[in-house]
Amino acid sequence: MSHPAEPVAVPAEHLRRLAGRFAAGVERAGVAEGDRVVVSLPNSVELLAAVWGCVASGRIPVPLDPRLTPHEREPILADVSPALVLDSLMRFAELLADDPAELDPFPRCRPMHFTSGTTGRPKGVWSGFWDAADAESAVLEERDLWGFAASDVNLVVSPLYHSAPLRFALGTALAGGSVVVLPVFTPEAFCEAVRAVRPTTMFCVPAHLQRLLAHLESGATTDVSSFRLVAHAGAPCPDPIRRGAHALFGTDVVWEFYGSTEGQFTACPATEWEQHPGTVGRARPGRVITVDHEDELWCAVPAWGRFEYWNDPDRTAQAWRPTENGPAFTVGDLGRVDEDGFVHLDSRRTDLIISGGVNVYPAEVEAALVEVPGVVEIAVFGRPDERWGQRVVAAWVGDAAEADLRATAQERLAPPKRPKSYERVHALPRTATGKVRRTEL
Incomplete structure (x- = not known):
């Protein structure tokens, strides 16, 4: 060997x-x-x-x-x-x-x-x-x-x-x-x-x-x-x-x-x-x-x-x-x-989520949720939504419970910034320099 x-x-x-x-x-x-x-x-x-x-x-x-x-x-x-x-x-x-x-x-x-x-x-x-x-x-x-x-x-x-x-x-x-x-x-x-x-x-x-x-x-x-x-x-x-x-x-x-x-x-x-x-x-x-x-x-x-x-x-x-x-x-x-x-x-403009006419900055939402016990990494991104234009979605790595993430979001974030859905993933897709590929998510 x-x-x-x-x-x-x-x-x-x-x-x-x-x-x-x-x-x-x-x-x-x-x-x-x-x-x-x-x-x-x-x-x-x-x-x-x-x-x-x-x-x-x-x-x-x-x-x-x-x-x-x-x-x-x-x-x-x-x-x-x-x-x-x-x-x-x-x-x-x-x-x-x-x-x-x-x-x-x-x-x-x-x-x-x-x-x-x-x-x-x-x-x-x-x-x-x-x-x-x-x-x-x-x-x-x-x-x-x-x-x-x-x-x-x-x-x-x-x-x-x-x-x-x-x-x-x-x-x-x-x-x-x-x-x-x-x-x-x-x-x-x-x-x-x-x-x-x-x-x-x-x-x-x-x-x-x-x-x-x-x-x-x-x-x-x-x-x-x-x-x-x-x-x-x-x-x-x-x-x-x-x-x-x-x-x-x-x-x-x-x-x-x-x-x-x-x-x-x-x-x-x-x-x-x-x-x-x-x-x-x-x-x-x-x-x-x-x-x-x-x-x-x-x-x-x-x-x-x-x-x-x-x-x-x-x-x-x-x-x-x-x-x-x-x-x-x-x-x-x-x-x-x-x-x-x-x-x-606050955020890169290319990452900006506009939901119901409200600007949502992923970095702000991520900072509010990353310290939930059991979260290793988290990434927030927008998905097309017929009603809101975009809806806020969070993908996380770790054994944190979705209920804890939702409770923390309700505690720390105004309603437009709270993720509408959560997805547990094994790893976040990243570029070679470590940036999260939000488009993949």
Whole structure:
């Protein structure tokens, strides 16, 4: 019986050389500056090196989930017209040149990530090419916020074709730190990596934390004292899981942040969350967050934080507007900003349920029901209803009784917000980043 290889921390110098060899190889293969390179690889150091080699040599990497079906992948390929499709580790190895190219000290652009198709067809988020000053500022902003340093060992537990784990891994490498990539997250693999390489930083989603906490509650043990930073985002974090993470790693270690593929809004250390429960933090440096008359959040960003939707000027125009703080964008999320500047996120507009003309925010209903004894996870969504337009439905994981859920809803929620029906499920369907697929429910 074969055993998975022990996790290894790859030093920045090794990663940089690998990225340089890839950059030289794609140039030799005829990929010009400004061309798109689709990177569709399993979670690996090679994926990170391919992206680094592209952004630091003027090519545009387009990271894609290697599990996409042809039906999902072909429209994206048609949209970006790639000069190269990198879809196997063997092809990566074939492209490597013996002598590495000289890489720019800072990436010239962001990778072009495609957002999930919850608002229609997937769309590419393109930063444009930065000048040298903006390129440096983009890297140093992340470094200053998260403290990336040469002494860091970043543990990658999420798919690197997503923006957040890729930002943390590349930011660490650019600062001279080491990176460890888990091919797939399991609590057992996490504990083994912690034992073997003593990581200092990690980005994760709440689903990772929930699985890890359940694993430890079943009797497993791990020493997580090596971590100085555990950042979570990507989905609302139920309070019991958040507090479990605070207890496990320490409130001086855990951060939450709010952002999207398009850009970053806030960052919130656990100590601030405990003083302001429910917040996702204050605006990151250089940003100003406001709400409009429909409670939609808008974020003014520095020059290097701007973007367009690839080949979609109409959607780009809808996402941006001028403000007194400079150009601001929205991704349709709803919330509020309190008098101290703390942002509270109500819901994503795409999740909004309108029942009998009343707006119902799933996050609010979920927060009211998640602490019912026996509820492990819960997701609230809308279903078409001839009378009300949509009716509110709740699906939950765990051994909680439906009667207890109904009683709590009656106690905590106004009538339009109370789920009309409840469904017990074995697991909630999720994307690779941990977001609940409400459309599946």
